[in-house]
Amino acid sequence: MQRIPELFARMTGDEKHEWAAASTIDVLWVLYDKVLNVTPDTADDPDRDRFLLSKGHGPMAYYAVLAEKGFIEESTLDNWTSWDSPLGQHPDRVLVNGVEISSGSLGHGLPIAVGTAIGQRISGSRGRTFVLVGDGELDEGSNHEAIAVASRLGVANLTAVVVDNRSAMYGWPGGIARRFAVEGWQTAEVDGRDHEALLAALTAPHDRPYAVVAEVEKSC
């Protein structure tokens, strides 16, 4: 984790999304450092855990973690967003090793994650699916289709991590966790900057789809 700021600094020009990248950094680090069963060597293994960054905005944190964990060369960070770079403001799974989905348009990752989790179950894979969404992104109606259907279909190998920096236009009365719980998800709420709390939440057993709401400071 200590090298993340250094890796972060190699990417410049993302003033618009810098805050968003920062909001996800702790969740991403804990996932890749302690939780996900995936390495550069197992990036195509059917039994790997899959991490889907639905909120493709602000991918600097994602790229920094992927570089630190060896999925991509650190040197690729230097010319990110250039014509020849595989690293853009929104990640592309075809261009970047370890990236499970191309994202950027909001509201796509959670429905896809329901599908990958079902696919893992069908194929008898030990792998799990984790998907990161933003609280603002939850405004997209497609997420609510997926939230509703995931528990109906019993997708127990799915974890949605909601990074809540209170950027949703009208907020979520009663809290985000309640929105998931009412549809039958197991839920947890945790300080999105507290690595021990994140680890405990992200490794908690669950027998139904699971939503971890990681609260961070309000975006500015």
Add this chain to the structure above:
Amino acid sequence: MTTMRQAFVRTVNDGIATDQRIAVVTAVISSNEFPQENERVVDVGIREQTMVGVASGLALAGLRPVVHSYAPFLVERPYEQIKLDIGHQDVGAVFVSIGASYDDPVWGRTHQSPGDVALFDTLPGWTVHVPGHPDEVTPLLEQALKDDDRVYMRLSLHENTQAHPVGRGFTTLRHGKRGVVLAVGPMLDRVLKAVESENADVTVLYAATVRPFDSDGLRKAVRDTDHVDVMVVEPYLEGTSSHLVSETLQHIPHRLRSIGVKRHAELRNYGTAEDHDAAHDLDVVGLGSAVRSFFRG
């Protein structure tokens, strides 16, 4: 008599039984046609965006998803999911629609989808089948289930009296010297009747697959005529394939007449499909008039 939809259901159910890769994703419509107890059959409720998203996830996990609904809800409503969750993720899937442009016009504009093929035409890498007979559905679909690419199959209640060979480009059904008529899918019988009624000396090509477009087949047909006059008759939005005809014949001075569902009006009439055919000049009378005026002289 078997309908295109029945042929589709039978072929997919055979695939589910024999190929562990095949999965089906529906949003209620037709879901009772597939074995819901099979874990590879997923109905997501009336949630078309998630239907496509889930299909994407299944494909990413190595399955071959068949995605099915009524055309407007399969193509128009989740268009961005088709673009991003399937195309941009670089995964394959087989999309199969029913309803076509206006198979059931008593349901009104909400259930009409003349623009579906044009929408797929904005996206790279899609094969588009428009079968004209139930017996054409099975071979096209069986091949699609075996492959890994992106396929759209447009089924209709309207069909020709007989099937023709599929999967090998345009089929020449009639030879003439005055020009070429390309009839797509269910339009064939009406095109043949119109040409016969006008005693037009034209070549008639038949296409059950429109993407990829058989440019070589069209070029060859044009070479054997005295006039480079091409009429394209499609059962969906008029002009959908015009750009490909122009591209095919770009080095040859040519005339092109594109016929299909007209673009100019928000048609609010109900009635029958035949009423709508007449309104769009897609009946034998309208097509005969078009043949007569275009191939005059």
